Amino acid sequence: MDTLPKAIMNALAQHGVASESVLCWLLCDRALENGFRDTYVLLTREELLILSHDQAPAREKTYSGYAANTPLKGLSPEKEAHWELEALKIRDIESLSIVNLVASGMVVIKAPEERAVAAFTNGGMRSAARLAKIFEKLKKSEELGPEELRDDQERATCPKCGMIYPEEGRQVCPKCMKKHAVFGRLLSFAGKYKVSMFWIVLFMLLNSAAGLVIPYFQGTLLFDQALGGKGTFAGQIGLVIALIIVFRTLSLLFGVIFGVINAKMAANIAFDLKSSVFHAMQRLSLSFFEKKQTGQLMTRINNDATELQYFFVDGISYFVVNAMNIIGIVTVLLIMDWKLTLLCLLPLPFVFLLVRKVFPKLWRLSIRRHKRVSAMNAIISDTIRGTRVVKAFGMEQMENARFQRASGAFSDAEQSFNKMGVTLFPVLNILTQIGGILIWAFGGWKVMQGDFTFGKVMTFMNYMLLLYGPIQFMNNIMNWWSYCMSAAQRIFEIHDAVPDVVEKPNAMQLTEMQGEIRISNVTFGYEPNKAILKGVSLHARPGQMIGVVGHSGAGKSTLVNLIPRLYDVNEGEIRIDGIPIKDVSMASLRTHIGIVSQDVYVMSGSIAENIAYADPDCTLADLIHAAKVAGAHDFIEKLPDGYDTIVGTGGHNLSGGEKQRLSIARAILHNPKILILDEATASLDTKTELQIQEALDTLIKGRTTIAIAHRLSTLRNADYLVVLEQGKIVEEGTHEQLLVKEGAYYDLVKKHDEALKMNEVITA
Amino acid sequence: MTLKDVSVSEILRPEDGGSSPGLAEAAQIRYLSPDDTEFTLTEGHMLNVKAGGKEHVGVYVHCSFPHTNKRIYLSIRTVENEEIGMIRSLDEFPEETQRMLEEQVELRYFAPEISKVLSVKEEFGYSYWDAETTSGYCRFTVRGGGGSVKLMTASRLLIVDVDGNRFIIPHLDRLSDKEYKMVEVCM
Numbered sequence: 023m024d025t026l027p028k029a030i031m032n033a034l035a036q037h038g039v040a041s042e043s044v045l046c047w048l049l050c051d052r053a054l055e056n057g058f059r060d061t062y063v064l065l066t067r068e069e070l071l072i073l074s075h076d077q078a079p080a081r082e083k084t085y086s087g088y089a090a091n092t093p094l095k096g097l098s099p100e101k102e103a104h105w106e107l108e109a110l111k112i113r114d115i116e117s118l119s120i121v122n123l124v125a126s127g128m129v130v131i132k133a134p135e136e137r138a139v140a141a142f143t144n145g146g147m148r149s150a151a152r153l154a155k156i157f158e159k160l161k162k163s164e165e166l167g168p169e170e171l172r173d174d175q176e177r178a179t180c181p182k183c184g185m186i187y188p189e190e191g192r193q194v195c196p197k198c199m200k201k202h203a204v205f206g207r208l209l210s211f212a213g214k215y216k217v218s219m220f221w222i223v224l225f226m227l228l229n230s231a232a233g234l235v236i237p238y239f240q241g242t243l244l245f246d247q248a249l250g251g252k253g254t255f256a257g258q259i260g261l262v263i264a265l266i267i268v269f270r271t272l273s274l275l276f277g278v279i280f281g282v283i284n285a286k287m288a289a290n291i292a293f294d295l296k297s298s299v300f301h302a303m304q305r306l307s308l309s310f311f312e313k314k315q316t317g318q319l320m321t322r323i324n325n326d327a328t329e330l331q332y333f334f335v336d337g338i339s340y341f342v343v344n345a346m347n348i349i350g351i352v353t354v355l356l357i358m359d360w361k362l363t364l365l366c367l368l369p370l371p372f373v374f375l376l377v378r379k380v381f382p383k384l385w386r387l388s389i390r391r392h393k394r395v396s397a398m399n400a401i402i403s404d405t406i407r408g409t410r411v412v413k414a415f416g417m418e419q420m421e422n423a424r425f426q427r428a429s430g431a432f433s434d435a436e437q438s439f440n441k442m443g444v445t446l447f448p449v450l451n452i453l454t455q456i457g458g459i460l461i462w463a464f465g466g467w468k469v470m471q472g473d474f475t476f477g478k479v480m481t482f483m484n485y486m487l488l489l490y491g492p493i494q495f496m497n498n499i500m501n502w503w504s505y506c507m508s509a510a511q512r513i514f515e516i517h518d519a520v521p522d523v524v525e526k527p528n529a530m531q532l533t534e535m536q537g538e539i540r541i542s543n544v545t546f547g548y549e550p551n552k553a554i555l556k557g558v559s560l561h562a563r564p565g566q567m568i569g570v571v572g573h574s575g576a577g578k579s580t581l582v583n584l585i586p587r588l589y590d591v592n593e594g595e596i597r598i599d600g601i602p603i604k605d606v607s608m609a610s611l612r613t614h615i616g617i618v619s620q621d622v623y624v625m626s627g628s629i630a631e632n633i634a635y636a637d638p639d640c641t642l643a644d645l646i647h648a649a650k651v652a653g654a655h656d657f658i659e660k661l662p663d664g665y666d667t668i669v670g671t672g673g674h675n676l677s678g679g680e681k682q683r684l685s686i687a688r689a690i691l692h693n694p695k696i697l698i699l700d701e702a703t704a705s706l707d708t709k710t711e712l713q714i715q716e717a718l719d720t721l722i723k724g725r726t727t728i729a730i731a732h733r734l735s736t737l738r739n740a741d742y743l744v745v746l747e748q749g750k751i752v753e754e755g756t757h758e759q760l761l762v763k764e765g766a767y768y769d770l771v772k773k774h775d776e777a778l779k780m781n782e783v784i785t786a
Numbered sequence: 787m788t789l790k791d792v793s794v795s796e797i798l799r800p801e802d803g804g805s806s807p808g809l810a811e812a813a814q815i816r817y818l819s820p821d822d823t824e825f826t827l828t829e830g831h832m833l834n835v836k837a838g839g840k841e842h843v844g845v846y847v848h849c850s851f852p853h854t855n856k857r858i859y860l861s862i863r864t865v866e867n868e869e870i871g872m873i874r875s876l877d878e879f880p881e882e883t884q885r886m887l888e889e890q891v892e893l894r895y896f897a898p899e900i901s902k903v904l905s906v907k908e909e910f911g912y913s914y915w916d917a918e919t920t921s922g923y924c925r926f927t928v929r930g931g932g933g934s935v936k937l938m939t940a941s942r943l944l945i946v947d948v949d950g951n952r953f954i955i956p957h958l959d960r961l962s963d964k965e966y967k968m969v970e971v972c973m
Contacts, residue, residue, distance in 0.1 A: 055889065058921060079922070081923065082922045082925075083925070084925040084926075085925060086948065087914075088914055088927050121865060123895075124896070135832075136828070136830060137829075138830055138832055141893065141896070143896075144950040145951065386967065389971060
């Protein structure tokens with residue numbers, strides 16, 4: 023737990039409260055009226071303490087994620103606040119709850135009147151949920167476990183710069199990320215391509231070395247010696263031309279060789295990277311994929327891998343070669359004439375300045391253009407895909423106007439981008455050419471004075487032109503390097519991510535399963551302070567069918583997802599055959615559990631492959647029998663390609679009912695001891711549902727089944743029913759018992775019957 | 787700034803009962819009228835409402851159109867999210883009640899309104915904002931990659947930070963060129 027601020031410690035001491043007795047605390051940073059004013063809510067074993075002050079609201083606020091040591095503007099009241107303490111005995115408080123507002127929370131206590139204590143912005147939600155939980159335990163006089171008192175879920179901060187990590191559960195400070203370490207790790211990835219890299223760099227160097235001599239040949243050798251009739255090559259124009267041709271060819275040849283090796287290595291590295299990321303992803307828990315920020319992480323993976331591919335292919339080798347080129351050319355120029363060299367490097371700072379200043383602007387304009395074109399494309403795709411709706415409501419004119427607006431906006435953005443572009447590049451060109459003009463001017467003057475030969479000026483000129491490319495490359499390299507390292511970091515994160523649901527090191531292999539399920543006192547939520555299930559208990563004997571009913575959002579699907587351990591419970595326990603599922607190896611647990619859910623996913627592949635997804639080695643006879651039992655055989659036989667029909671992305675389109683039957687066949691073939699039916703027939707029409715119902719009835723035999731259904735008729739065979747309402751079991755018993763009770767289930771049945779009658783009226 | 791200044795849309799205006807009586811009948815929404823509804827604020831800052839002779843303790847005010855008009859079609863709900871009734875327009879109610887309900891709306895939809903953008907720095911997929919708001923200077927971090935900065939109407943921008951805290955730029959068109967350029971990169 024974070025330590026209390028000093029001022030609060032002092033205030034507590036003033037009021038005679040030992041700060042060690044504080045079990046947990048919450049900083050409420052919002053005033054109930056408006057603005058930011060701090061109130062501390064603290065909990066000791068006996069009391070709830072509220073520390074508040076009556077100063078004016080703070081005039082500045084730094085939210086999490088922003089570097090914590092950013093200097094404040096000093097706008098908040100300077101004088102030390104006087105903290106008022108209000109102590110309430112826990113036994114006098116009926117309840118303490120956290121009310122979720124929009125992007126904030128509020129602490130409400132009942133003592134005995136309801137009272138809003140203070141409000142806090144969303145960052146405090148986790149601490150608030152913890153406070154409420156500990157309060158509840160204290161209220162019930164329950165012992166606090168070590169995990170309640172330990173608070174390791176607080177947002178960690180970067181030890182180096184004090185910035186709060188911007189993403190929860192992702193202990194990466196983007197500012198202090200050790201780029202060198204990431205780079206080193208990345209290089210180790212390329213380790214097995216050491217030999218290729220060596221050859222690539224070697225041939226690139228040879229390529230540019232061969233290119234570097236040419237200006238010398240074309241200048242000094244050609245003009246001064248061959249044409250000027252002095253030195254070794256006097257009058258031998260043919261030989262010099264031949265030499266130029268030879269070196270040009272050599273340079274070209276080396277270039278081709280390096281290109282070929284590079285192309286091969288690039289493809290290999292990209293393949294390695296992508297498959298390693300894919301592999302790493304597969305071992306992660308479901309929650310990893312469902313978290314918002316990681317969803318975004320995922321979509322970036324592909325781009326990141328491509329980015330890194332460029333890094334290996336272009337980055338490293340070009341960096342080495344360009345660096346060598348710059349050093350080489352500048353050395354040659356300095357040796358030839360250092361004064362002239364310095365003179366013609368004069369425009370360079372201006373070029374840099376311009377690039378630094380104007381390129382970001384150009385970049386912004388290009389982003390704007392990109393966004394506008396996406397907006398326009400969105401409208402096009404909207405109207406094309408939604409033609410039916412547009413036409414049905416006669417809204418063509420409105421769509422035209424909408425498109426006109428977007429198209430106009432895009433045209434504006436395009437124009438300003440192009441205007442900027444056509445101004446910037448010629449200016450840059452002129453600037454770079456000034457170096458050349460300077461050489462001509464001063465070189466020419468020196469030639470006239472007889473200090474310089476014409477060939478030397480030509481050589482100078484040609485070298486200068488060769489220099490600009492590498493310099494431009496170096497100018498961008500820092501940005502680009504940061505970018506690549508961030509990409510690498512994200513990829514390594516997937517590699518290093520620890521699955522939420524982890525198997526114990528010596529997990530048990532469950533070879534035989536009876537199918538007894540015991541869920542005891544399970545509490546679970548995806549987010550703090552939003553428990554989906556609260557203290558749910560359930561017992562299913564082997565072979566029993568349990569029906570779970572309730573309104574949507576009651577937590578039915580969440581409950582069944584806990585059985586195959588797609589998520590771990592927050593509190594309580596689930597046992598199968600008396601063994602806690604946390605002790606069982608995940609693979610063996612899941613082989614015994616089959617799920618048929620509402621949204622069926624059909625993999626790309628043949629129908630046979632889809633049915634045999636969980637058991638690819640099954641016999642063809644089993645496969646067909648399973649399809650027959652699931653009621654899928656007949657429609658498959660009718661297809662021209664039978665069981666070999668390709669389905670999934672780009673394949674044959676199956677109807678909802680057909681897909682559902684495939685998934686049932688999949689479950690039948692899998693032959694699990696525990697079967698979970700999660701709204702298996704909800705999306706189907708009544709007729710199809712009846713057909714599938716028969717298939718399900720066959721499937722259920724001899725297995726423990728937990729079935730969720732909206733349509734209560736699906737559950738007519740259930741041995742036992744539980745009614746879930748807002749995460750709690752409110753009723754349980756057999757169909758008859760519950761009807762007699764005339765409670766929640768009775769209401770559901772009544773509503774259901776009414777709906778059915780309505781259906782009949784409509785279809786009649 | 788009063789709530790009225792916030793409402794940007796002139797299109798949304800409450801009309802008595804809507805234009806289709808059949809639809810209103812089917813919807814069966816209970817509208818609270820000032821005559822038989824009494825709102826009170828307890829000492830503990832909780833809102834109570836007495837409607838049609840029944841008292842509800844600890845109710846909350848939800849806006850149907852929190853971005854376009856916060857003064858119309860308010861839904862009065864219990865903490866369990868059950869609707870007690872709706873208010874067509876705050877204007878129907880006495881001033882004191884209006885103020886009370888406005889405060890409750892502020893409490894629920896607290897989002898500092900940005901009056902001046904001081905700086906927006908983009909780095910490694912996050913943008914770091916520094917802005918003058920109606921609640922003082924705020925510094926916050928926004929995740930990049932779209933989705934966190936949304937145009938709610940033609941000129942009203944909603945910015946959601948890494949924790950889900952909300953900030954509003956009520957009039958995008960009133961930003962200076964320099965401010966707009968900083969904001970635009972994140973949109």
